Amino acid sequence: MIYGIITVDYEDFIKDNHKWNAMNNIIVPANKIMDFFDSYGIPVTFYCNVAEYIRMEQLGHCNAKLLYEHMNNIMKRGHEIQMHFHERTLHVDIGQDGQWKKSDFVEGDNILLRNIPEFEQGVRILRSINPDTNSYRGGGYLIEPIYDNFTYLHELGFKTDSSLGWSRRSKNFPPFLVNIHGLTEVPICKVDGIRWDMSASPRFVYAVNNIINNYQHFSKDMFIVMMGHTKQKIFWSDMTEILNIHKHNIHFITMSQVAT
Numbered sequence: 151m152i153y154g155i156i157t158v159d160y161e162d163f164i165k166d167n168h169k170w171n172a173m174n175n176i177i178v179p180a181n182k183i184m185d186f187f188d189s190y191g192i193p194v195t196f197y198c199n200v201a202e203y204i205r206m207e208q209l210g211h212c213n214a215k216l217l218y219e220h221m222n223n224i225m226k227r228g229h230e231i232q233m234h235f236h237e238r239t240l241h242v243d244i245g246q247d248g249q250w251k252k253s254d255f256v257e258g259d260n261i262l263l264r265n266i267p268e269f270e271q272g273v274r275i276l277r278s279i280n281p282d283t284n285s286y287r288g289g290g291y292l293i294e295p296i297y298d299n300f301t302y303l304h305e306l307g308f309k310t311d312s313s314l315g316w317s318r319r320s321k322n323f324p325p326f327l328v329n330i331h332g333l334t335e336v337p338i339c340k341v342d343g344i345r346w347d348m349s350a351s352p353r354f355v356y357a358v359n360n361i362i363n364n365y366q367h368f369s370k371d372m373f374i375v376m377m378g379h380t381k382q383k384i385f386w387s388d389m390t391e392i393l394n395i396h397k398h399n400i401h402f403i404t405m406s407q408v409a410t
């Protein structure tokens with residue numbers, strides 16, 4: 151069986167003097183993504199950067215309320231929120247113009263264990279919206295050191311992770327489920343260095359065809375994890391092409407439906 155999981159990182163990007171706008175950069179694009187996949191009856195898993203939400207709340211920014219309501223709306227529509235966490239977001243401030251101030255903070259290893267209060271606050275917030283918040287994707291695909299972080303996530307009740315398979319350090323991960331210290335890793339699969347990324351047309355059309363066409367060589371169930379970001383341009387016509395070709399070959403599920 152070939153399973154497909156549509157994952158979208160639900161976040162704004164904090165870069166140089168970036169203007170924070172939850173409505174334009176997260177909510178409107180996420181709604182468009184849900185509308186598109188609804189027309190195929192496909193559920194979407196949104197990995198919500200809860201650190202961004204926590205920082206908004208700390209700063210008393212009105213975007214926090216908008217995001218909280220919208221994450222509830224995602225669940226009501228039959229899609230799903232899961233946890234994403236960018237440490238860098240905890241280090242941004244708001245300038246006098248009401249916009250984000252540039253942060254030079256660079257993310258690295260040990261993100262989870264260095265930010266336990268905020269991380270566990272984030273878990274509580276997301277579980278108040280989706281009690282089945284049990285899947286994690288590291289900000290920037292950072293999940294190292296693997297043993298410490300997977301053990302910690304397991305203690306918090308997480309069941310799956312989808313951080314490996316794309317970063318330089320984990321690029322050779324196979325597109326199969328792998329059990330790591332009590333969690334099931336659902337890797338971001340790629341073929342010939344290309345992943346199924348909604349924002350990387352036309353290369354992802356080739357990548358998905360390649361994955362499907364090579365499937366007969368594998369004896370196990372295969373999981374195709376597709377990537378997207380709320381902030382990035384999406385190539386809708388290529389998405390349509392791929393889904394029209396392969397929608398009957400792929401069984402689409404959400405992360406919480408992965409049997410662990």
Ligand SMILES: [Zn+2]
Nearest residue numbers: 159161289290
């Ligand atoms: Zn991210």
